[in-house]
Amino acid sequence: MLILKLPKEQKEELTTKVQQFFEEERSETIGSIAAEQLLDFMLKEIGPHVYNHAIHDARKVVLERMQSLEDELYSLEKPVSAKR
Template identity: 30%
Template sequence: MTIELSKPDHEQAIASIERYFRVNRDERIGNLEAGALLAFFLEELAPVAYNRGVTDAQSNIQTRVAEVDFEVHQTEFGYWSKFDKAAKGKR
């Protein structure tokens, strides 16, 4: 699966890359070069971050599913237990 950006995000990413080179490397990088670098990052590095996000989401969901039993569990056939407890208290 190719990771793609929306047009506004793509434009903002290119502007950010151009700014990074200008501010941190004191170099000017053109729009085409910044676009090529962005394409490389999206193809080569973005899947690493994406996969990590998926793994983190799966872990979070699995934790929440494991907690569901404790949060919503209802005692079955509990009607008589309240009477049994009351009877034991009277002894």
């Protein structure tokens, strides 16, 4: 699977958030390179799991909608009288 490639602006924003997390939650200061490397690692290692979960959720929604559509199509059928 391809590694998620983020737009530059989004990657910079997330790198800043990683730095803020370390500062606020761990009282540690990390540089932008370390934060970006951590972000890249997380995307590589956790990204596929999140992606697969999203696909599972999407599949569930599509199947539910298809079932609903099938029910609606059956309700549109006209009764047919048997000829003798």
